[in-house]
Structure formats: C-alpha cells, structure tokens
Amino acid sequence: MELITIILSGILIGSSVYMMLSKSIIRIIIGTALLSHxxxxxLLTMGRLKQGNVPVLDPEVSSYTDPLPQALILTAIVIAFALTSYILVLALRMYRELGTDNVEEMKGVPHDD
Structure with missing residues (x-):
C-alpha cells in the first residue's frame, strides 16, 4: 500500500512541476494545488500506513498509530486552501487589470511571431 502512495505522490509532484513551468497563470495555480496534494x-506515507490501529494512546491498546502526521496533514490542508484562494483572487485581479493570463505578457516581453 505504501508503494502505491509513493508512486502516486511522485506522479502528482512531477505533474505539478510540469504545470508550474507553463506560461498560463491558471496552470501555475493548478500546479501549486497538485503540489500540495x-x-x-x-506526509501520510512517512507516518507509516497501518490498518486497524487507533490514533489514541490507551492502556488497553497494545499498538497505536502516530497521530502527528494526521495533524500535520490537516494543518497543511488548511494552509494550502488559504494559499490557493489567495492566489486565485490575485489571478482574477491581474486578469481584470491586464486582460491576459500569460505570464510573459504580464512582464511585457514582446512576442516572436
């Protein structure tokens, strides 16, 4: 199970880097969201995926799951949502002001036609 999540995580990070290198601001935002996922x-894989164990330390339970990775992921989800919302608002404002979502045109780089 851990191998599948490692491979999926690598695919998500690889595709996010590819999308973040594009010229469209919307692709950059989607790449940022994919990178956070x-x-x-x-983080979930680093906490070792254990099935059937509870994340609570109880004297009756002999083995338990470490709750720290779950808490870190919950915090990271909230931060990623706030960052994505902020970037979307900035992109909308830039599109309304400049009329384009191309990063090269926002910088004023001339076209090579």
Missing part, C-alpha cells in the same frame, strides 16, 4: 500524500 503530493506533499500531503508524502
């Missing part, structure tokens, strides 16, 4: 899967 890939990091969430990596």
């Amino acid at each position: 890939g990091v969430h899967l990596m």
Whole structure:
C-alpha cells in the first residue's frame, strides 16, 4: 500500500512541476494545488500506513498509530486552501487589470511571431 502512495505522490509532484513551468497563470495555480496534494500524500506515507490501529494512546491498546502526521496533514490542508484562494483572487485581479493570463505578457516581453 505504501508503494502505491509513493508512486502516486511522485506522479502528482512531477505533474505539478510540469504545470508550474507553463506560461498560463491558471496552470501555475493548478500546479501549486497538485503540489500540495503530493506533499500531503508524502506526509501520510512517512507516518507509516497501518490498518486497524487507533490514533489514541490507551492502556488497553497494545499498538497505536502516530497521530502527528494526521495533524500535520490537516494543518497543511488548511494552509494550502488559504494559499490557493489567495492566489486565485490575485489571478482574477491581474486578469481584470491586464486582460491576459500569460505570464510573459504580464512582464511585457514582446512576442516572436
């Protein structure tokens, strides 16, 4: 199970890097969101996936799951949502002001036609 999540995390991070290298601001935002999901899967995998164990330390339970990776992922999800919302608002504002979502045109780089 851990191998599948590692491979999926690598695919998500690889595709996010590819999307973040494009010229469209919307692709950059989607790439940022994909990168956060890939990091969430990596954090989950680093905490070792154990099935059937509870994340609560109880004297009756002999083995339990470490709750720290779950808490880190919950915090990272909230931060990633806030970052994505902020970037979307900035992209909308830039599109309304400049009329384009191309990063090269926003910088004023001339076209080679």
